[in-house]
Structure formats: C-alpha cells, structure tokens
Amino acid sequence: MVNFLIFGPPGSGKGTQSVKLAQKFNLVHLSTGDMLRAEIAGGTELGKKMSSIMAKGELVPDEVVIEMIAAKIDSAKNTAGFLFDGFPRTVEQTKELEKMLGKRKMKIDMMLVLDVDHDELVKRLISRAELSGRPDDKDPSVIENRISVYRSKTEPIINYCQEKGLYQPVNGVGSIDDIFERLSDKIKHFA
Numbered sequence: 001m002v003n004f005l006i007f008g009p010p011g012s013g014k015g016t017q018s019v020k021l022a023q024k025f026n027l028v029h030l031s032t033g034d035m036l037r038a039e040i041a042g043g044t045e046l047g048k049k050m051s052s053i054m055a056k057g058e059l060v061p062d063e064v065v066i067e068m069i070a071a072k073i074d075s076a077k078n079t080a081g082f083l084f085d086g087f088p089r090t091v092e093q094t095k096e097l098e099k100m101l102g103k104r105k106m107k108i109d110m111m112l113v114l115d116v117d118h119d120e121l122v123k124r125l126i127s128r129a130e131l132s133g134r135p136d137d138k139d140p141s142v143i144e145n146r147i148s149v150y151r152s153k154t155e156p157i158i159n160y161c162q163e164k165g166l167y168q169p170v171n172g173v174g175s176i177d178d179i180f181e182r183l184s185d186k187i188k189h190f191a
C-alpha cells in the first residue's frame, strides 16, 4: 500500500485533483472536508456542532477528524493505498496519522504540495461560491481567515515532512489537466 498526502492552501485544487488521481491510481480518496460537510448535510449532532466552526473558516478539533479518518481506513477494501485530502491540517494530526498508519504497518509515502499564489486562491474560491453554496466560500473575510489559518497551523507540516524526505512541491497554477499530469508524474514512481 502507498499513501499520499495532497496538500496546499484552500482553493489550491486538492479536492479537484484528488478525485482524478484516486481514479487513475486506484487509491481511496479521504477528504475530511467532504466528510464534515456530509455530517452537516445529514443534520447529525456532530454536523450541527461543526458547522459554525467551519463557516468561520476555523479548524474543527483534531480529535473529531482523527476519529473519522481511523474509521475510514479500517473500512477500506481492495485498494492500492490512500490519498489524504485536507488531512492532516495540524502537526498534531500528522503525528496521529503516522501512529494510525504505523499500527496497520503502513506509512506516509509522499506529500504532494500544490503551490498557488494568494490572489489566484481568492479568485478561485470566490468563483466557486457561486456554484457551491458553501458558507465558507461566500464571505471574503472568511476566505482570508482560512488562508491565514493555513499559514499558521497547517503550513508547519511542510517542514515536519521535509525533514522526513517526503516533501514534493508541484506548481498548482495552470489548467486542471496540466496540474494532473504534474501530480501523476510524481505518483507513478510509487503506485
């Protein structure tokens, strides 16, 4: 099994590229954002608690996403590996993921980081707001908060993974197909 993190600021194209990569390389795509939005759409108790945090662009508590991911790893069958999208988002989540994988005789094999400039991120999220109806895409101040939460809480994971030799930067600006090719080139050496 090979396990990849797809990483980058909000709007960098993680979700967009993950769907295509999971299909091409027979990976299970695990997006904590999608899981949380499914809880909200299902009107669950957890979803009700998390929706106001997400609408402000803050991170939900580490233990919530860690528990979700562990359940999904154990229920996956016949896969070449996992593609973690939007998880981990803190160094603490990264350490927990390493423990979780270690117990199952797996590890993180590569961290793919989509590099996109600030103005392009804001432009993409504002244009998605028209289609997504996501409250965190509608308000420019929430978009700025998500980017700043990424810089302060999530970006330190890059250093952590760089020291372990896992870091692989990818230019995230260009057409969706071109970026898919760049990512596929990195993954194909493993998968």
Ligand code: B4P
Pocket (backbone or CB within 6 Å): 009, 010, 011, 012, 013, 014, 015, 016, 017, 032, 033, 034, 036, 053, 054, 055, 057, 058, 059, 060, 061, 062, 065, 085, 086, 087, 088, 089, 093, 124, 125, 127, 128, 136, 146, 172, 173, 174, 175, 176, 179
């Ligand atoms: P996520 O669902 O992870 O949302 P995101 O960061 O906005 O990225 P997403 O994957 O959706 O966007 P993409 O870049 O593909 O998280 C949402 C919230 O959930 C967080 O703010 C947080 O509150 C919570 N959460 C999730 N995981 C958590 C965790 N582990 N811990 C704590 N809290 C957590 O695409 C953006 C747009 O760009 C799309 O419209 C797309 O079409 C467009 N696009 C993509 N590629 C493009 C390209 N090459 N050119 C032009 N447009 C492009």
